[in-house]
Amino acid sequence: MDAKTFDYLYYKTHGYTDEQIRQESGMSADELELMDSALKHILAEIEAERPKAKNIGPDFVKLTRYVYADKSDQQLGMPRPDAIKARSGELVALPAVGTLDFKDISLQETIAKRRSLREYSDESLSLEELSFLLYCGSWARDFRSNERMEITFRNVPSAGSRHPIECFLDVHRVNGIKNGLYYYHPIKHCLILIEEGAGIQQKIFEGCLRQEMVGKAAVNFIYTAVPYRTCWRYGQRGYRYLYLDAGHIGQNLHLASEAIGGGCCMIGAFLDEGLNAALDLDGYEEFVIYVAAIGKRK
Ligand SMILES: Cc1cc2nc3c(=O)[nH]c(=O)nc-3n(C[C@H](O)[C@H](O)[C@H](O)COP(=O)(O)O)c2cc1C
Structure with missing residues (x-):
């Protein structure tokens, strides 16, 4: 969904008049009329579902x-999901984990220093530093696969070690690699180039509600959830675990970015439609769950 479509749906469902929508969005009367007819069904669906949204939080916790x-599907003997989703593209090697030679900083100091950082220097991250950040949050130290179960073990905990959170990178300033969108392969410890260039970066910036730090970061980590990996084992309760798992990754990333002389700001305020579309995700089988902007300290 593009930004204009989102704006239209948002304004319509929040009671703006046509005149106000034109003022806010800069759409012409003709454009608005076109949208009225093209998006009639989507609008009707949202209006019909909105009453359900009112109490979805407590209902979710209860149910x-x-x-x-x-x-669960696992208890019913349904085929196991893969531990990693297959993605294709140009492979980019990363320095092996454990190669970073950084100034030792104690865990106590790292925890004490952690703050959300929203202003960054122009300095680039080295590939070693990027490799370290990925190692801390997403790298798979072990992978086991058989007919009944496929599983990874990582530096973060995950319910049932299902590890449903995948990692994409929006690279702006990392030495030795092109700017653009990458997927991180946690077993091969390499990147897969999904899309090069400024176009995808702009979509991500807009998807993150134009929050300045996203444009200024050396790299934005975009985490997606693949719910069936967890729900195959835990049913609908698995959705609780997606968000808990993502939180562990976020904190490791925070501490790791402090340790390299940088900083991080987690981002939960994003347009689901915009970011999912930018990453070509359907929003159900896989969706963006968390974003983190990272850069060096000024
Ligand atoms: C789940 C979550 C979502 C957040 N989303 C945003 C965000 O979209 N934009 C932002 O500027 N900060 C965001 N933050 C950062 C918080 O604003 C920040 O952690 C909080 O103000 C406390 O400050 P501190 O992290 O420096 O201790 C988010 C933090 C969390 C944990």
Whole structure:
């Protein structure tokens, strides 16, 4: 979904008059009329579902209690999902994990220094530093696969070690690699170039509601969730675990970015439609769950 479509749907569902929509969005009367007819069905669907949204939080917490659960797909003997999603593109090697020679900083000091950082210097990250950040949050130290189960073990915990969180990078300033969108392969410890250039970066910036730090960061980590990897084992309760798993990754990333003389700001305020579209995700089988802007300290 593009930004204009999102704006139209948002304004319409929030009671703006046509006149106000034209003022806010800069759309012409003709454009608005076109949208009225093209988006009629989507608008009707949103309006019909909005009452459900009113109490979705408490309902979610209640209805994912064990007493409400059916047998999970794993308990029903359904085929196991893969631990990693296949992605294609140009492979980019990363320095091996553990090669970074950085100033030792104690865990206590790292924790004490951690703050959200939203202003960065123009300095680039080295590939070793990037490799270290990926090692801390996403790298798979072990991978086991058989017919019944496929599983990775990482430096962050995950319910059932399902590790449903995948990592993309929006690279702006990393020495030795082109700018653009990459996927991180946690077993091969390499990057896969998904899309090069400024076009994709602009979409990500807009998807993150034009928050300045996203444009200024050396790299933005974009985490996606693949819910079935966890829900195959835990049913709908698995959705609780996606967000918990993402939180662990975020904190490791925060501490790791402090340790390299940088800083990080986690981002939960983003347009789901815009970011999912930028990463070519359907928003159900896989969706953006968390973003982190990272750069060196000024
Ligand atoms: C789940 C989550 C979402 C957040 N989303 C944003 C965001 O979209 N934009 C932003 O500037 N900061 C965001 N933050 C950072 C918080 O604003 C920040 O952690 C908080 O103000 C406390 O400051 P501190 O991290 O420096 O201790 C987010 C933090 C978390 C944990």
